Amino acid sequence: MTTAERALRLAGQNPGSPVPCPICVAGVKGANLERHLAKVHGDSRCADEARWRGPERVGSRWLLGLAVVVAAGAAGFTATSGKRDDRVILGSIGLLAVAMIAWGAVGWGARLFPGQLRVDGRGAVLRHSYGLGRRRLRSVEEVVLGSAWEGRPSGISGNDDSYESVDVRVGAYLQLCAGRRRITVHCRNAGVVRTTWTGWQQGRKRKRLDITLDAAEFVALQLALWELGVLAPRVAGGGDGGPQ
Incomplete structure:
Protein backbone atom coordinates (compact mmCIF):
# COMPACT_ATOMS: atom_id res chain seq x y z
CA MET A 1 0.00 0.00 0.00
CA THR A 2 1.43 3.39 -1.02
CA THR A 3 1.78 6.37 1.29
CA ALA A 4 -1.10 8.17 -0.45
CA GLU A 5 -3.34 5.12 -0.13
CA ARG A 6 -2.50 4.82 3.56
CA ALA A 7 -3.31 8.49 4.14
CA LEU A 8 -6.64 8.21 2.32
CA ARG A 9 -7.55 5.04 4.20
CA LEU A 10 -6.73 6.75 7.48
CA ALA A 11 -8.84 9.74 6.43
CA GLY A 12 -11.75 7.48 5.47
CA GLN A 13 -11.70 5.75 8.84
CA ASN A 14 -11.40 9.04 10.74
CA PRO A 15 -13.35 11.70 8.80
CA GLY A 16 -13.61 14.04 11.77
CA SER A 17 -10.02 13.74 12.97
CA PRO A 18 -6.91 15.62 11.80
CA VAL A 19 -4.85 13.74 9.23
CA PRO A 20 -1.40 14.86 8.01
CA CYS A 21 -1.23 15.58 4.30
CA PRO A 22 1.41 13.17 2.90
CA ILE A 23 2.83 15.92 0.67
CA CYS A 24 2.70 19.28 2.48
CA VAL A 25 2.28 17.71 5.99
CA ALA A 26 -0.43 20.21 6.94
CA GLY A 27 -3.14 18.92 9.25
CA VAL A 28 -6.31 18.31 7.23
CA LYS A 29 -9.67 17.07 8.44
CA GLY A 30 -10.03 13.48 7.30
CA ALA A 31 -13.20 14.16 5.31
CA ASN A 32 -11.36 16.85 3.31
CA LEU A 33 -8.07 15.09 2.58
CA GLU A 34 -8.94 13.61 -0.82
CA ARG A 35 -10.21 16.98 -2.05
CA HIS A 36 -7.14 18.71 -0.60
CA LEU A 37 -4.77 16.35 -2.44
CA ALA A 38 -6.57 16.80 -5.75
CA LYS A 39 -6.98 20.58 -5.53
CA VAL A 40 -3.70 21.63 -3.94
CA HIS A 41 -1.19 18.99 -5.04
CA GLY A 42 -2.56 17.51 -8.26
CA ASP A 43 -0.10 14.91 -9.56
CA SER A 44 2.59 15.52 -6.93
CA ARG A 45 4.20 12.34 -5.67
CA CYS A 46 4.26 11.20 -2.06
CA ALA A 47 7.27 9.77 -0.27
CA ASP A 48 7.93 6.04 -0.47
CA GLU A 49 5.89 3.89 1.89
CA ALA A 50 8.77 1.97 3.50
CA ARG A 51 12.23 3.33 2.56
CA TRP A 52 13.54 6.84 3.14
CA ARG A 53 16.93 8.45 2.69
CA GLY A 54 18.46 11.30 4.63
CA PRO A 55 21.64 12.50 6.33
CA GLU A 56 22.64 10.26 9.23
CA ARG A 57 24.81 11.03 12.25
CA VAL A 58 25.93 7.57 13.34
CA TRP A 108 24.89 21.46 12.04
CA GLY A 109 23.08 19.57 9.29
CA ALA A 110 25.81 18.86 6.74
CA ARG A 111 24.91 15.89 4.52
CA LEU A 112 28.27 14.15 4.78
CA PHE A 113 26.91 10.70 5.63
CA PRO A 114 23.90 9.55 3.58
CA GLY A 115 21.72 7.02 5.38
CA GLN A 116 18.65 4.93 4.71
CA LEU A 117 15.79 3.89 6.98
CA ARG A 118 13.39 1.04 6.25
CA VAL A 119 10.28 0.28 8.31
CA ASP A 120 7.86 -2.52 7.44
CA GLY A 121 6.40 -5.73 8.82
CA ARG A 122 9.91 -7.14 9.29
CA GLY A 123 10.89 -4.38 11.69
CA ALA A 124 13.17 -1.39 11.15
CA VAL A 125 16.66 -1.12 9.67
CA LEU A 126 18.97 1.90 9.65
CA ARG A 127 21.88 1.73 7.20
CA HIS A 128 24.69 4.13 8.01
CA SER A 129 28.41 4.80 7.51
CA TYR A 130 28.13 4.52 3.72
CA GLY A 131 26.39 1.17 3.98
CA LEU A 132 29.08 -0.37 6.20
CA GLY A 133 26.95 -0.23 9.34
CA ARG A 134 23.46 -1.44 10.07
CA ARG A 135 21.19 -1.17 13.10
CA ARG A 136 18.19 -3.47 13.08
CA LEU A 137 15.03 -3.74 15.17
CA ARG A 138 13.19 -7.01 14.61
CA SER A 139 9.98 -5.24 15.58
CA VAL A 140 8.88 -1.79 16.70
CA GLU A 141 7.53 -2.24 20.20
CA GLU A 142 7.26 1.38 21.28
CA VAL A 143 7.50 4.89 19.85
CA VAL A 144 8.86 7.85 21.79
CA LEU A 145 8.17 11.42 20.66
CA GLY A 146 10.22 14.37 21.85
CA SER A 147 11.92 17.61 20.88
CA ALA A 148 15.27 17.65 19.06
CA TRP A 149 17.97 20.12 20.07
CA GLU A 150 21.41 21.22 18.89
CA GLY A 151 24.18 23.19 20.56
CA ARG A 152 25.07 26.42 18.75
CA PRO A 153 27.69 29.08 19.54
CA SER A 154 26.01 31.96 21.34
CA GLY A 155 28.39 34.60 20.03
CA ILE A 156 29.29 35.55 23.60
CA SER A 157 32.97 35.08 24.37
CA GLY A 158 34.08 33.66 27.69
CA ASN A 159 37.13 34.67 29.70
CA ASP A 160 39.36 32.33 27.69
CA ASP A 161 38.18 33.74 24.33
CA SER A 162 36.09 30.64 23.66
CA TYR A 163 32.43 31.00 22.76
CA GLU A 164 29.64 29.74 24.95
CA SER A 165 27.12 27.30 23.52
CA VAL A 166 23.34 27.57 23.69
CA ASP A 167 20.80 24.84 23.01
CA VAL A 168 18.48 25.50 20.06
CA ARG A 169 15.38 23.49 19.24
CA VAL A 170 15.58 21.99 15.74
CA GLY A 171 12.31 20.11 15.35
CA ALA A 172 11.17 16.80 16.79
CA TYR A 173 12.13 13.15 16.79
CA LEU A 174 10.41 9.78 16.76
CA GLN A 175 12.41 7.09 18.50
CA LEU A 176 11.66 3.52 17.44
CA CYS A 177 12.27 1.09 20.30
CA ALA A 178 12.67 -2.67 20.62
CA GLY A 179 14.00 -3.72 23.99
CA ARG A 180 17.20 -1.76 24.55
CA ARG A 181 17.77 -1.02 20.87
CA ARG A 182 16.79 2.37 19.47
CA ILE A 183 16.62 4.23 16.17
CA THR A 184 16.06 7.97 16.60
CA VAL A 185 14.51 9.68 13.56
CA HIS A 186 14.71 13.47 13.39
CA CYS A 187 12.66 15.96 11.37
CA ARG A 188 13.11 19.73 11.37
CA ASN A 189 9.44 20.31 10.47
CA ALA A 190 7.45 17.61 12.24
CA GLY A 191 4.06 19.14 11.42
CA VAL A 192 1.02 17.96 13.38
CA VAL A 193 2.44 14.69 14.69
CA ARG A 194 1.49 15.44 18.31
CA THR A 195 -2.14 16.26 17.55
CA THR A 196 -2.64 13.46 15.03
CA TRP A 197 -1.55 10.33 16.89
CA THR A 198 -1.87 8.48 20.16
CA GLY A 199 0.19 5.52 21.30
CA TRP A 200 3.49 7.35 21.65
CA GLN A 201 5.37 8.05 24.86
CA GLN A 202 6.69 11.49 25.75
CA GLY A 203 10.49 11.62 25.56
CA ARG A 204 13.08 14.03 26.89
CA LYS A 205 14.81 16.56 24.70
CA ARG A 206 17.61 14.92 22.72
CA LYS A 207 20.72 15.98 20.85
CA ARG A 208 21.81 12.47 19.90
CA LEU A 209 19.93 11.76 16.66
CA ASP A 210 20.50 8.99 14.12
CA ILE A 211 18.94 10.11 10.82
CA THR A 212 17.09 13.19 9.55
CA LEU A 213 14.10 12.86 7.21
CA ASP A 214 12.28 15.61 5.37
CA ALA A 215 8.72 16.45 6.41
CA ALA A 216 6.94 14.30 3.81
CA GLU A 217 9.10 11.28 4.64
CA PHE A 218 8.42 11.85 8.35
CA VAL A 219 4.68 11.64 7.63
CA ALA A 220 5.25 8.47 5.57
CA LEU A 221 7.06 6.99 8.59
CA GLN A 222 4.09 7.84 10.83
CA LEU A 223 1.68 6.18 8.41
CA ALA A 224 3.91 3.09 8.28
CA LEU A 225 3.87 2.91 12.09
CA TRP A 226 0.08 3.24 12.02
CA GLU A 227 -0.08 0.39 9.51
CA LEU A 228 1.96 -1.71 11.97
CA GLY A 229 -0.43 -0.85 14.80
CA VAL A 230 2.14 1.08 16.84
CA LEU A 231 0.42 4.46 16.45
CA ALA A 232 -3.32 5.15 16.45
CA PRO A 233 -5.20 8.23 15.22
CA ARG A 234 -6.32 10.70 17.85
CA VAL A 235 -10.08 11.02 18.28
CA ALA A 236 -11.45 14.37 17.14
CA GLY A 237 -11.63 16.75 20.08
CA GLY A 238 -9.31 14.57 22.20
CA GLY A 239 -6.30 15.70 24.15
CA ASP A 240 -2.60 15.31 23.56
CA GLY A 241 -1.54 11.82 22.49
CA GLY A 242 1.20 11.45 25.05
CA PRO A 243 0.97 10.76 28.75
CA GLN A 244 -0.04 13.71 30.89
Missing part, protein backbone atom coordinates in the same frame (compact mmCIF):
# COMPACT_ATOMS: atom_id res chain seq x y z
CA GLY A 59 28.81 7.54 10.86
CA SER A 60 30.32 10.75 12.24
CA ARG A 61 30.18 9.34 15.77
CA TRP A 62 31.91 6.17 14.58
CA LEU A 63 34.59 8.23 12.84
CA LEU A 64 35.17 10.35 15.93
CA GLY A 65 35.39 7.25 18.13
CA LEU A 66 37.90 5.67 15.74
CA ALA A 67 40.00 8.83 15.72
CA VAL A 68 40.05 8.96 19.53
CA VAL A 69 41.16 5.31 19.69
CA VAL A 70 43.91 5.92 17.12
CA ALA A 71 45.12 9.04 18.94
CA ALA A 72 45.16 7.20 22.27
CA GLY A 73 47.02 4.31 20.66
CA ALA A 74 49.60 6.66 19.18
CA ALA A 75 50.10 8.34 22.55
CA GLY A 76 50.43 4.97 24.27
CA PHE A 77 52.91 3.73 21.66
CA THR A 78 55.06 6.84 22.06
CA ALA A 79 55.01 6.62 25.86
CA THR A 80 55.84 2.91 26.10
CA SER A 81 58.40 2.69 23.30
CA GLY A 82 60.23 5.88 24.15
CA LYS A 83 60.49 6.59 20.42
CA ARG A 84 59.06 9.73 18.91
CA ASP A 85 57.68 9.11 15.43
CA ASP A 86 56.38 12.37 13.99
CA ARG A 87 54.47 10.54 11.25
CA VAL A 88 52.44 8.61 13.81
CA ILE A 89 51.83 11.67 15.99
CA LEU A 90 50.91 14.02 13.15
CA GLY A 91 48.81 11.37 11.43
CA SER A 92 46.75 10.68 14.54
CA ILE A 93 46.32 14.41 15.24
CA GLY A 94 45.22 14.98 11.65
CA LEU A 95 42.69 12.15 11.79
CA LEU A 96 41.30 13.45 15.08
CA ALA A 97 40.99 16.98 13.66
CA VAL A 98 39.18 15.77 10.54
CA ALA A 99 36.85 13.61 12.63
CA MET A 100 35.99 16.51 14.94
CA ILE A 101 35.29 18.81 11.98
CA ALA A 102 33.07 16.17 10.36
CA TRP A 103 31.26 15.52 13.63
CA GLY A 104 30.60 19.23 14.14
CA ALA A 105 29.48 19.76 10.54
CA VAL A 106 27.05 16.83 10.71
CA GLY A 107 25.65 18.24 13.94
